[in-house]
Amino acid sequence: MHEFHIVVCMKVVPKAEEIRVDPESLLLDRENARSEINPPDMNAIEHALRIKDQCRARVSILSMGPPLFESILRVGLAMGADDFYLLSDRAFAGADTLATTYTLARGIDKIGDVDLVICGEESADGATGQVPAGIAEWLGWPQVTLATEFQLSDDYTVCTARREIPGGYEVHRVKLPAVFSVKTASNEPRFMDFDRKPWAMEEAGVIVWSRSDIEVEDDLIGLKGSPTIVSGLEQAETRARQQHMLEGDPESIAAQLAEILAPFHTRN
Amino acid sequence: MIDALLIDDGLQDEMMGVFGQAAWACFQCGACTATCPWGIVSERSLSIREMMRRAQLSVGGAGGDVWLCTDCGQCLQSCPRGVPVSRVFQAWRGQLWKKRTVESGLTPVLWSVYWNGNPLSQPPSERMNWADGLDVPLFDAKEHEYLLFVGCTASYDPRAQKAARALVRILNTSGSDYGVLGEQERCCGECVLRMGHRPYFEDIARANLEQFRKAGVRRVVTISPHCYDAFNNHYPDRKEFVSIHYSQLLLDLLASGKIDLESTPSSRLSFHDPCLLSRANPEYETPREILAHFDGIEFEELDRSRAETLCCGGGGGRIFLETLPDERFSNLRIQEAQQHAIQTLLTTCPLCISCLEDSRSAIQVENLKVLDLAEFIVSAIVPDGRE
Amino acid sequence: MAVSLYGPEDARQTVCVYLEHNAGRLEDVSLGLISKALELTSGSDWRVCGLILGDDTRKPAQEALARGLGEVISIQHEIMTRFDVSAFTRACFEVILQEKPAVFILGATPDGRDLAGRLAVRLRTGLNADCTDLRLNLETGQLISEVSGFGGGVIALLESPAHRPQMSTVRPGVFEQQFVRPVKSGVIRQIDVSLSRSDLQSELLERSVGERLDLSKSQVLICGGRGMHGEFVQLNALAEQLGGEVGATRPPVDEGYIERERQIGQTGVVCRPKLAVTCGISGAFHFVVGIQEADTVVAINIDPQAEIFNYCDYGVVADAHQVIPALIEALARESHSSHA
Numbered sequence: 001m002h003e004f005h006i007v008v009c010m011k012v013v014p015k016a017e018e019i020r021v022d023p024e025s026l027l028l029d030r031e032n033a034r035s036e037i038n039p040p041d042m043n044a045i046e047h048a049l050r051i052k053d054q055c056r057a058r059v060s061i062l063s064m065g066p067p068l069f070e071s072i073l074r075v076g077l078a079m080g081a082d083d084f085y086l087l088s089d090r091a092f093a094g095a096d097t098l099a100t101t102y103t104l105a106r107g108i109d110k111i112g113d114v115d116l117v118i119c120g121e122e123s124a125d126g127a128t129g130q131v132p133a134g135i136a137e138w139l140g141w142p143q144v145t146l147a148t149e150f151q152l153s154d155d156y157t158v159c160t161a162r163r164e165i166p167g168g169y170e171v172h173r174v175k176l177p178a179v180f181s182v183k184t185a186s187n188e189p190r191f192m193d194f195d196r197k198p199w200a201m202e203e204a205g206v207i208v209w210s211r212s213d214i215e216v217e218d219d220l221i222g223l224k225g226s227p228t229i230v231s232g233l234e235q236a237e238t239r240a241r242q243q244h245m246l247e248g249d250p251e252s253i254a255a256q257l258a259e260i261l262a263p264f265h266t267r268n
Numbered sequence: 269m270i271d272a273l274l275i276d277d278g279l280q281d282e283m284m285g286v287f288g289q290a291a292w293a294c295f296q297c298g299a300c301t302a303t304c305p306w307g308i309v310s311e312r313s314l315s316i317r318e319m320m321r322r323a324q325l326s327v328g329g330a331g332g333d334v335w336l337c338t339d340c341g342q343c344l345q346s347c348p349r350g351v352p353v354s355r356v357f358q359a360w361r362g363q364l365w366k367k368r369t370v371e372s373g374l375t376p377v378l379w380s381v382y383w384n385g386n387p388l389s390q391p392p393s394e395r396m397n398w399a400d401g402l403d404v405p406l407f408d409a410k411e412h413e414y415l416l417f418v419g420c421t422a423s424y425d426p427r428a429q430k431a432a433r434a435l436v437r438i439l440n441t442s443g444s445d446y447g448v449l450g451e452q453e454r455c456c457g458e459c460v461l462r463m464g465h466r467p468y469f470e471d472i473a474r475a476n477l478e479q480f481r482k483a484g485v486r487r488v489v490t491i492s493p494h495c496y497d498a499f500n501n502h503y504p505d506r507k508e509f510v511s512i513h514y515s516q517l518l519l520d521l522l523a524s525g526k527i528d529l530e531s532t533p534s535s536r537l538s539f540h541d542p543c544l545l546s547r548a549n550p551e552y553e554t555p556r557e558i559l560a561h562f563d564g565i566e567f568e569e570l571d572r573s574r575a576e577t578l579c580c581g582g583g584g585g586r587i588f589l590e591t592l593p594d595e596r597f598s599n600l601r602i603q604e605a606q607q608h609a610i611q612t613l614l615t616t617c618p619l620c621i622s623c624l625e626d627s628r629s630a631i632q633v634e635n636l637k638v639l640d641l642a643e644f645i646v647s648a649i650v651p652d653g654r655e
Numbered sequence: 656m657a658v659s660l661y662g663p664e665d666a667r668q669t670v671c672v673y674l675e676h677n678a679g680r681l682e683d684v685s686l687g688l689i690s691k692a693l694e695l696t697s698g699s700d701w702r703v704c705g706l707i708l709g710d711d712t713r714k715p716a717q718e719a720l721a722r723g724l725g726e727v728i729s730i731q732h733e734i735m736t737r738f739d740v741s742a743f744t745r746a747c748f749e750v751i752l753q754e755k756p757a758v759f760i761l762g763a764t765p766d767g768r769d770l771a772g773r774l775a776v777r778l779r780t781g782l783n784a785d786c787t788d789l790r791l792n793l794e795t796g797q798l799i800s801e802v803s804g805f806g807g808g809v810i811a812l813l814e815s816p817a818h819r820p821q822m823s824t825v826r827p828g829v830f831e832q833q834f835v836r837p838v839k840s841g842v843i844r845q846i847d848v849s850l851s852r853s854d855l856q857s858e859l860l861e862r863s864v865g866e867r868l869d870l871s872k873s874q875v876l877i878c879g880g881r882g883m884h885g886e887f888v889q890l891n892a893l894a895e896q897l898g899g900e901v902g903a904t905r906p907p908v909d910e911g912y913i914e915r916e917r918q919i920g921q922t923g924v925v926c927r928p929k930l931a932v933t934c935g936i937s938g939a940f941h942f943v944v945g946i947q948e949a950d951t952v953v954a955i956n957i958d959p960q961a962e963i964f965n966y967c968d969y970g971v972v973a974d975a976h977q978v979i980p981a982l983i984e985a986l987a988r989e990s991h992s993s994h995a
C-alpha cells in the first residue's frame with residue numbers, strides 16, 4: 001500500500017490593512033505590504049498534520065505564486081509538512097479562479113498518488129472561496145467544503161467529515177481521493193517545531209515547477225486562461241470605525257437604532 | 269497513581285540541560301509554597317515544593333498548575349537554596365510546547381508575535397498610532413542619545429498608550445534626545461520566554477539585537493519593566509547597549525533640573541512596585557526618589573512594598589490566561605490600598621495597571637485612581653494636567 | 656484563450672436565477688436575487704427565469720411565480736432530497752447548455768458557492784464571487800459585478816466579456832426582496848435530467864441545526880458589560896429578535912450573571928460577527944480585541960467619555976436599561992410593518 005498522501009493548498013497574502021490601490025494605475029500595490037500565510041490555510045495545514053499525527057501520512061504543501069511565497073511558506077515545513085511544491089512562473093500570473101484551479105489541479109496530477117487535498121475556507125485577499133470546488137472539478141473528485149473534523153476509514157479509502165452549515169453541522173462520507181476546504185478557526189494551528197525549523201527554513205529543498213514542468217495548456221493559465229477581467233478598483237476605508245453618534249430623544253434614538261439593526265436580522 | 273511515576277525523559281533533559289543542578293538544590297523545605305501569592309488567594313494552593321520534587325524526579329502530570337506561576341520572584345527570595353523556581357516552571361512549559369499540550373489560547377499568542385511582531389493580534393502598521401498628534405521622532409543614532417522602546421502593550425492598549433503619551437510629553441518638554449523604531453519595533457519576546465518557548469525567544473532576541481546593532485543603538489529606555497528585564501537579564505551577548513527603565517531616566521531628568529514640577533497633586537499616594545523592578549531588578553528606590561522631588565505630598569507605603577511587593581498577577585504570561593475572580597492577586601492589592609485610604613495608586617508597569625484597574629472596578633473602590641508614574645508627573649508639569 | 660462552451664454570440668438575453676429552498680420555502684437570498692434580476696431587466700425584452708432543483712419543488716416554484724418571475728425551470732428527481740454538489744452540478748450544467756443564458760446568478764451560501772465553483776469550471780466560464788452589487792448593460796449584455804477583497808478594504812468591478820454564462824454569486828442580504836405583482840401567465844417548466852444514485856458524490860450521515868453555542872460563529876452579538884448591572888433579560892430578548900447570541904465582558908461573568916463561555920475578549924472568545932452591540936461596556940482593550948473584527952459595532956453607554964465610542968460605528972449616549980426596551984419595541988414595529 002502506498003503512503004497516505006495529503007496535499008495542503010496554501011497561499012501567501014498581504015496584510016489587508018497595508019494594501020493600497022494606486023490611484024493612477026488602479027493596480028494593487030502589494031509590494032509595500034507585509035505578507036503572511038493566508039490565515040485559513042493555517043487551519044488547513046493543522047488538520048492535515050493532525051491526520052499525520054494519527055497515522056502514517058505524508059503532508060505536502062502546494063502553492064501557486066511568485067518566488068516570494070517560498071520563504072514564507074517554509075513555515076509550513078517547520079510546522080510538520082514533509083514537502084513543499086511551488087508552482088511559479090510568470091505565465092501563471094494574473095490568474096482568476098478558473099486559471100488558478102486549473103494550474104493547481106495540474107500540479108496535483110503531477111505530484112501523483114494524492115489521497116486528500118485540503119484547502120482553506122477562503123483567502124484573505126480575493127476571498128472567493130471558489131478554489132476548492134474548482135480544483136475538485138478539474139480533478140473530477142468529490143468535495144466537502146467547510147469541514148471541521150476528519151475521520152479516515154481503517155483502510156484509508158473513505159473519509160468522514162463534519163461540515164459546518166449556518167447554525168449547525170452535517171456529517172458527510174466521501175470516497176477518496178477528495179478535496180476539502182476547512183472552516184476558518186476550526187482548530188488552533190500548532191506553532192513551529194523548533195527542532196525542524198533550521199531544516200525547514202534553510203536546508204529543505206523546495207520543489208519549484210514552472211509551466212513546462214507541469215503539463216498545462218498555455219491557453220488555460222495565467223491572464224490568458226482567465227475569463228474575469230478587473231474593470232475597476234477602489235480603496236474602501238473599512239478598518240476605521242465611523243463613530244457616528246446618534247442624537248435625539250429616546251424614542252427617536254430607538255427608531256434610528258432599529259433601522260440600523262434591522263438589516264442584520266437573520267431569518268431562520 | 270501509576271501515571272505520576274512515569275519518568276518524562278524530555279522533562280529530565282530539559283531540567284538537566286537548562287539548569288544543570290539548579291532544581292536539584294531543592295531540599296524540600298517548603299518556604300516557596302509558604303510565600304507564593306497563590307497560597308494567599310487560592311484554596312487549591314499551588315504546592316511549589318511538590319512541583320519542584322516532580323521536576324527533580326522528572327515526573328510530569330501536574331496539569332494546569334504549570335501555567336500558574338507569574339514569575340513574580342517571591343519564592344526565589346525566600347528559598348534557602350536559591351532554586352530558580354520560575355525558571356523551572358518555564359523549562360517545564362517548554363516541554364509542553366514540545367509535546368503540543370499547552371493551554372489553548374497560547375499558541376495564537378506566539379503566532380501573533382511571529383506575524384505581527386506583537387502578542388496582541390494587532391496590525392504592525394498601526395504600531396505608532398499611540399503617538400498620533402505628538403512629536404515622536406524615529407531613532408537616528410547620529411541625533412539621539414537613546415532609543416525609546418515603547419513595547420507592545422503601550423503601543424496598542426489605549427490605557428497603556430496614555431502612559432506612553434505622558435512619558436513622551438515629559439521627554440519633549442525636558443529636551444531629551446530620543447527616538448523610536450516606529451513600525452519597525454517588534455516584540456521584545458519577554459512573554460514568549462515566560463510562556464516557556466525559549467528557542468523562539470532566542471530567535472527573537474537575536475533578530476532584535478541585530479536590528480539595534482544596525483541602527484547603532486547604545487542606550488535603550490523601556491516603558492515596560494518586562495522589556496527592561498528581557499533586555500538586561502535575558503538577551504544573549506548584549507554588550508553594545510545598556511537598557512534602563514523610564515523611571516530611572518525620569519529620576520535623572522529631575523535630579524539634573526530638566527523637569528520643573530509646577531504643582532503638587534493633593535491626593536493621598538502610594539506606590540505599587542512591579543515585581544520586575546523590585547525583585548528581579550532591585551530598582552525600588554527610584555520611584556520613591558522621584559516622589560521625593562515633590563514638596564509636601566502625602567505618601568504612604570503599602571504593607572507589601574519594595575522587595576516584598578505583591579505581584580499583580582499579570583506576569584509570567586498570565587496576562588493571556590484567565591484567572592478566576594477570587595484568585596486575582598490584584599484584588600488583594602486594591603484592598604490593601606483601600607485599607608490605607610489611598611487615593612492615587614502609582615505604578616510603572618502597563619500590565620500592573622491593567623490588572624489593578626480591573627480589580628479596582630470589580631471591588632468598586634470609587635475614590636481610588638490607578639496611575640502610571642509618568643501620568644502623575646505630567647500632571648505636575650503641564651498646567652492643564654493630563655490630556 | 657480559455658473558451659467557454661458557448662460565447663456571447665450564442666447566448667440568449669436571459670438572466671437565470673438559481674433558487675434555493677428549504678422546507679417548501681424560498682430562501683431570502685433567492686427572493687432578493689429575483690427582485691434584482693427583475694430590476695436589472697425591467698422595461699427590456701430580456702427574460703428572467705428561475706432554476707430550481709429538488710425532489711419536490713412545487714411549492715417554492717409557485718412562490719417564485721408569486722414573486723414576479725414569469726418562468727421557472729424545475730428539475731425534480733427523487734435522488735435530489737438534499738443538495739449534493741455532483742448531482743446538482745450535473746443537472747444545472749445540462750439546463751444551462753440548453754438554455755444558454757447570458758447571465759446566471761446564485762446566492763453566495765455554502766451550497767451556492769459549492770455549486771457555482773464547480774459549474775463555472777465545467778462551463779469554462781468566469782465566476783464572480785460574493786458580489787455586493789450587480790449591473791447589467793442591456794445593450795451589450797455585459798454583467799458588471801462589484802466584489803470586495805482584503806477584508807473589505809478593496810472594492811473591485813469584474814466583467815467576463817468573452818465568456819458565457821456570466822456567473823456571479825451574491826452575498827446574502829445584499830439585495831432586498833421587493834414586492835412585485837405576480838405574473839398571470841407565469842409558467843413552471845419541468846425539465847427531465849437523467850440522474851441516478853451514482854451521481855451523488857457523498858453520503859450524508861447526519862445533519863443537525865441549532866442548539867450548540869458557538870459565539871465565535873454568531874453573526875449577531877449582543878454584548879453586556881458591568882453597566883447592565885446583571886440585567887441580561889432584555890439583552891437576551893434583543894438577541895433572540897435579531898437571531899443572535901448574547902456575550903459579555905468579564906465582570907458580569909465574574910459576578911455570575913452569565914456563563915463563562917460567553918465571555919468575549921483576550922481571555923474569552925474572539926468573535927467576528929457582522930454586528931456587535933455593546934451595552935454598558937467601557938471598552939477596555941482586553942474586551943475590544945474580541946470584537947475588533949466585527950463588521951459593524953454599535954455602542955450604548957451612559958458616559959460620553961467612554962473609550963468604547965472610539966471603537967464603534969454608531970454610538971448612543973444613554974442608559975441602556977431605557978434604550979434596549981425601546982429598541983426592542985421599535986424593531987418589533989419595523990418587522991410588523993414590513994410584513995404587512
Ligand SMILES: Cc1cc2nc3c(=O)[nH]c(=O)nc-3n(C[C@H](O)[C@H](O)[C@H](O)COP(=O)(O)OP(=O)(O)OC[C@H]3O[C@@H](n4cnc5c(N)ncnc54)[C@H](O)[C@@H]3O)c2cc1C
Binds near residue numbers: 805
Ligand atoms: C479583490 C479581489 C477580488 C477577486 N474576485 C474574483 C472573482 O470574483 N472571481 C475570480 O475568478 N477571481 C477573483 N479574484 C482573483 C482570485 O483572487 C485569484 O484567482 C486567486 O488566485 C484565487 O482565488 P482566491 O484568492 O479567492 O482563493 P479562495 O478560493 O478564496 O481560496 C480558498 C483556498 O484555496 C487555496 N488557494 C487559493 N489560491 C491558492 C494558490 N494560489 N495556491 C495554493 N492554494 C491556493 C487555499 O487553500 C485557500 O485557502 C479576485 C482577486 C481580488 C484581489
Ligand SMILES: Cc1cc2nc3c(=O)[nH]c(=O)nc-3n(C[C@H](O)[C@H](O)[C@H](O)COP(=O)(O)OP(=O)(O)OC[C@H]3O[C@@H](n4cnc5c(N)ncnc54)[C@H](O)[C@@H]3O)c2cc1C
Binds near residue numbers: 587918935937957958
Ligand atoms: C488578564 C486580564 C484579562 C482580561 N480578559 C478580559 C476578557 O477576555 N474580556 C473582558 O471583557 N474583559 C477582560 N478583562 C477585564 C478588562 O480589563 C475590563 O476590566 C473589562 O472588560 C471591563 O468590563 P466592562 O466594560 O463591562 O466594565 P466597566 O469597565 O466597569 O464599564 C462599565 C461601563 O458601563 C457604563 N454604564 C454604567 N451604567 C450604564 C447604564 N445604565 N447604561 C449604559 N452604560 C452604563 C459605564 O459608563 C462604563 O463605561 C481582563 C483583565 C485582565 C487583567
Ligand code: SF4
Binds near residue numbers: 295317348
Ligand atoms: S524554598 Fe527552595 S529549597 Fe525550599 S522547597 Fe522551595 S525550592 Fe525547594
Ligand code: SF4
Binds near residue numbers: 303305341342344
Ligand atoms: S515566582 Fe511567584 S508565582 Fe511563581 S512560584 Fe514563585 S512565588 Fe509563586
